Amino acid sequence: MSANHPDVLVLDVNETLSDLTPLRQRFEDAGLPGHSLDTWFAATLRDGFALTVGGATAEFGAIGADVLAAQLSAAGIEPTEQTIRSVLSGFTQLSLHPDVVPGLRRLHDLGLRIVTLTNGSATLSEQMFADAGLLHLLEHRLDVTTPARWKPHQAAYEYAAEVCGTGLDRMALAAVHPWDIDGAKRAGLQGWYIDRRRTPYPKTFLAPDLVVADFEDLADQVRPA
Template identity: 50%
Template sequence: MTNHRAEQPLHSADQPGSPDGSRRPALLVFDVNETLSDMAPMGQRFEDVGAPAHLAKTWFSAVLRDGFALAAAGASEPFARIAEEALRVNLHGLALTRDTEHAVEHVMAGFAALSVHADVPDGVTALHDLGLRMVTLSNGSASVAEALFDRAGVRGAFEALLSVEQAGIWKPAPGAYAYALQRCEVDPMDAMLVAVHPWDIDGAARAGLATAWIDRNEGIYPEYFRSPDLRAQSLTELAEQLP
């Protein structure tokens, strides 16, 4: 896959426009967990240790909740630490098939076995072929994203895999998005966040970025969040919408 990375960041005057006045962003900033990675198999990891599969969603929501709470207080902890401790809390009192620490280890190992959603390889290629710069900005670790993309064969499309661990604050705090923009030397108006999470869309919009909501489940977007600039059900559909 050819790397189309620009030598210098593109600014607003350089962006091609469409008849409706919208502009193609210079930089796409992708969320990773659930946006690109398919986390459905994590339910099986819970069943493996004797917990109900539906607890996977409860646990992941708790991880996000606690990460957000720390960010609101001006603090930050690595995703893995919060995820492991939240597992101990959620697994407490259940009749597990192994001791708690081995259960935590088994569930956490599931991240290394995840795949991307079916549309991601073709969608990433289509977006890359538009000549866009692409990076990730995850509340998780960059190493997990690296392994995920290597398995999917799309690592070469991304010029950088960024994590809030380097930013020092979780998304959706403004500082997380500012970190990505600074690293990529791009103004907010020339960047677009791509995510499945409305809270991420809202945070990026408040930080001045354009946004694209990937609505994988034909859901309802909460009215109390800032609306996305684009809506698509897949990355391939997003590529078709960009001017």
């Protein structure tokens, strides 16, 4: 299966590009089990989605701090500002998955304009992209501050299209999160599922236009412009 060539490739950041695994050690250093990272991330997304549905918004970091404070308290650990900062500051020190750099370089060479769109803060990932030598490949690094609606709300994808000056039907979103793929497709984009973990795609969501193992596989599947 190969993908039709859009003008713009929109990339999710957390987990799709960045490897969150090193954060497990920070949770353990705070006194929590390493797998608390997964619960924390899911709960942070849940609360961000809930605010969006209710017509409100809050920053990823603020929501994440509240969720972490609740986890620490439930474990009988004092949720001090220092402990919370020590855990969450790890987001500024993450690295990319190994397939990202070669994959994105090949996708760029195929003529795709590449942008990132995250529910987190775009500034948190700047060092990660700089260290990987990818900043020059990213036309825009966007977050949901301006639309004030988290993905998968349509407003987030419309914002990316407006910044890029192109139609939603000329864009594709690549992500490891089915909810992001579903939201993008409902907004009018192609949805490309990065399935590193070989996880069955939920049947309740709109099916992706393309399923690939990683970004190198994606570059193999995209038709030249």
